[in-house]
Amino acid sequence: MRCGVVVFPGSNCDHDVYHVLKHVLEQEVSFLWHEDTGLKGSELVVLPGGWSYGDYLRGGAMAALSPVMAAVREHAERGGKVLGVCNGFQVLCEARLLPGALRRNRNLRFECRDVHLRVERDDLPFTVRYRAGQVVRMPIAHGEGNYEHFEAELDRLEAERRVVFRYVSPAGELDEAWNPNGSARAIAGVTNAGGNVLGLMPHPERCAEEVLGNADGLALFESVVLGATELAGARR
């Protein structure tokens, strides 16, 4: 699968995503500069973590209006796959390609640690290699990951099964003590109505190889580039 990794001024997880797609899963990968107006034929576009344009005003607000995002929007509206991680999730929310907004963490601290997530859906292009209800561990590293939306909109997201990942206890239970940032309904990741755009605050690219001590994130990338059945020839 042709993959594109967007680079904003300040992106710092771009090479991690590139590494997973290119070297672990042996896909064709290009970097896409924020000033690019095309996507170099990418079928999957990843907006990586880090910062973008200093995150002036709000995290992701400036990036949402950058030239490359016009192309990403067209791609998403055609049903093309888009994954946003951390700052990339903020960009997708600011661009209104995903619902909601990410505010300062409830405790006002930058949270950098592992969290436990419950996979709520295993029927999306990004999650077919997980099982619904499965608990996975992924690192977070953010100061603004507190997911918010209007109550009525949160209800609608739940009714439409748009919540893909939730912060839970290691046993998979909803518990505010295990919600690292105060997110409404413990939401860690959501999808759009079409199921082709996913945003999440945790970093699957930082836990996609056994050598890192945790490969729970690999299934997300395998899902999206290889699908449910094809075996990953390059798995290490």
Next chain:
Amino acid sequence: MKARVTVYPRREILDPQGKAIRGALERSGFPEVREVRAGKSFEIELGTEDPHVAGERLAAMCEKLLANTVVEEYRIELLTEGAG
């Protein structure tokens, strides 16, 4: 024409920054402070003198960029020449 745009978190949403500032004010000898909402203020100079046009354009700026209306509210004040 000059204008001031202020952006605040929506009332229904917990404002952790405002809460922390209120706590610090309380500890600094201002126990009478009941609530603080922390927001942002923008002073904007426009190349128009028509207040109706200015108001419309500023509202569009807020909707497009200055505020995230999912979590924030905005207020627009048109400032008379020289007062800003």
